[in-house]
Amino acid sequence: MKRIVCLLAALGLVLCLNACGKTAQETPEEKTEITVFAAASMTETLQEIKTRYEAEHQDVELVFTFDSSGTLKTQIMEGAVCDLFISAAPKQMNELEEAGLLAQDSRIDLLENKVALCLAPEGGAAIASFDDLAQALAGGEILFAMGNADVPVGQYTQKIFAYYGIDEAAVSGSITYGSNVKEVVTAIVEGTADCGVIYATDAAAANLTPVDTATAEMCGQVIYPAAVLAAAPQGAAARAFLDYLATAPAAEVFTAAGFTALG
Amino acid sequence: MDWYPLLNSLRVAAIASVAVFFTGIAAAHYIARLPRAVKGVLDVALTLPLVLPPTVVGFLLLRLLGPRHPLSSWVWDTFGVRLTMQWWSAVFAVAVVVFPLMYRTARGAFESFDERLAQAARTLGRSNTYVFWRIRMPCCRQGLIAGAVLSFARAIGEYGATSMVAGYTPGKTATVATEVYQLWRIGDNETAIRWVAVNIAISAVVLLAVNLLEKRERNR
Numbered sequence: 001m002k003r004i005v006c007l008l009a010a011l012g013l014v015l016c017l018n019a020c021g022k023t024a025q026e027t028p029e030e031k032t033e034i035t036v037f038a039a040a041s042m043t044e045t046l047q048e049i050k051t052r053y054e055a056e057h058q059d060v061e062l063v064f065t066f067d068s069s070g071t072l073k074t075q076i077m078e079g080a081v082c083d084l085f086i087s088a089a090p091k092q093m094n095e096l097e098e099a100g101l102l103a104q105d106s107r108i109d110l111l112e113n114k115v116a117l118c119l120a121p122e123g124g125a126a127i128a129s130f131d132d133l134a135q136a137l138a139g140g141e142i143l144f145a146m147g148n149a150d151v152p153v154g155q156y157t158q159k160i161f162a163y164y165g166i167d168e169a170a171v172s173g174s175i176t177y178g179s180n181v182k183e184v185v186t187a188i189v190e191g192t193a194d195c196g197v198i199y200a201t202d203a204a205a206a207n208l209t210p211v212d213t214a215t216a217e218m219c220g221q222v223i224y225p226a227a228v229l230a231a232a233p234q235g236a237a238a239r240a241f242l243d244y245l246a247t248a249p250a251a252e253v254f255t256a257a258g259f260t261a262l263g
Numbered sequence: 264m265d266w267y268p269l270l271n272s273l274r275v276a277a278i279a280s281v282a283v284f285f286t287g288i289a290a291a292h293y294i295a296r297l298p299r300a301v302k303g304v305l306d307v308a309l310t311l312p313l314v315l316p317p318t319v320v321g322f323l324l325l326r327l328l329g330p331r332h333p334l335s336s337w338v339w340d341t342f343g344v345r346l347t348m349q350w351w352s353a354v355f356a357v358a359v360v361v362f363p364l365m366y367r368t369a370r371g372a373f374e375s376f377d378e379r380l381a382q383a384a385r386t387l388g389r390s391n392t393y394v395f396w397r398i399r400m401p402c403c404r405q406g407l408i409a410g411a412v413l414s415f416a417r418a419i420g421e422y423g424a425t426s427m428v429a430g431y432t433p434g435k436t437a438t439v440a441t442e443v444y445q446l447w448r449i450g451d452n453e454t455a456i457r458w459v460a461v462n463i464a465i466s467a468v469v470l471l472a473v474n475l476l477e478k479r480e481r482n483r
Contacts, residue, residue: 150449
């Protein structure tokens with residue numbers, strides 16, 4: 001009896017694994033795989049562009065890794081395989097450029113975004129602008145979510161702090177740090193933090209209404225540079241995709257999400 | 264160096280270990296008596312956090328303790344207290360992740376206990392409570408203490424669920440594990456290495472204690 005049960009279980013397992021294999025069946029031809037490392041805030045837009053691009057270019061497959069630009073930059077510097085890098089701030093791209101890791105003449109400024117202050121839905125925190133935030137933080141009554149010092153949105157937040165003369169270390173008891181912008185978005189949406197600073201595009205994607213948007217004076221312009229890596233295994237295909245990102249159809253997707261297309 | 268993460272880690276681990284010590288033993292004791300089918304199901308359910316990735320555990324805990332969910336709203340309305348993002352939120356996460364360790368060790372200890380001792384005691388007129396505290400527990404002492412120490416060691420090292428439920432607020436909810444992650448992320452490798460050394464030292468001491476306990480029992 002036991003042997004029959006064991007045999008049936010093994011058979012069942014083999015059938016399941018076979019079924020899994022079948023659903024991931026690829027077409028017989030070799031597809032060019034382009035590895036793209038992109039800032040977490042581009043998740044939704046790039047996924048949409050991927051569908052369109054792959055429909056028009058049947059021989060290309062786009063593989064995305066979305067995370068904080070700081071994390072991605074570190075991974076690239078430590079030798080991760082990557083064809084195209086899109087950062088949420090010039091800082092990370094500059095560091096790669098100084099390290100000589102970018103392909104010649106491939107860097108462009110692709111997008112502009114805005115940094116926004118959002119409150120947790122059903123939260124009840126009495127904050128209507130960045131000015132109020134400064135006061136609330138000093139008073140220690142709220143929990144504020146932001147990216148850490150390695151995350152571009154965290155770096156923009158630090159510039160806003162500098163603009164208002166807020167000492168981050170002094171109010172750190174009221175701050176919870178996320179390791180990428182999507183973590184901060186989750187903290188706000190779930191209500192585990194009272195408010196936080198994220199990108200306007202992330203706010204739109206998460207159905208949050210920002211109470212205030214940062215001006216260029218507060219945190220500088222939020223520019224997203226993009227570049228092909230010097231060690232890219234699929235350099236030519238990556239350049240082609242980057243050119244596509246600067247064209248009108250891609251710009252349409254970005255603008256609909258709240259970015260400003262610069263390409 | 265700011266020592267708060269160490270104090271917080273030790274505090275959270277100690278509280279979680281104590282909570283898990285009693286609940287694990289209670290669960291092991293009562294579940295052993297249940298009919299086979301129920302015992303099997305409960306056993307799997309209670310051991311699950313051991314094999315689930317801590318991020319999965321963290322996700323489920325947020326469904327339970329997160330501000331937009333029923334339990335947390337009730338606590339907020341009744342006591343005005345938020346369940347997540349406090350230093351003690353980590354206790355929930357750590358206790359859930361560490362519970363299976365204590366439970367399984369206690370079960371193992373109880374199962375290797377000679378039932379005849381308990382039966383002999385009852386024939387001599389001793390109550391169930393007496394049998395449990397004065398006969399069963401002392402005989403299983405080695406296994407239970409080993410379980411407690413292992414739980415504590417694991418509790419100090421909890422990261423995934425803790426970071427999701429308690430977040431990272433320096434000076435409030437930072438633990439050694441979340442501190443090392445943040446330091447690595449912002450590139451402060453020097454301080455991160457110091458914390459790594461501290462953590463290794465503590466874990467080594469704890470495991471040494473387990474080995475010494477075992478040795479002493481064997482030489483009894």
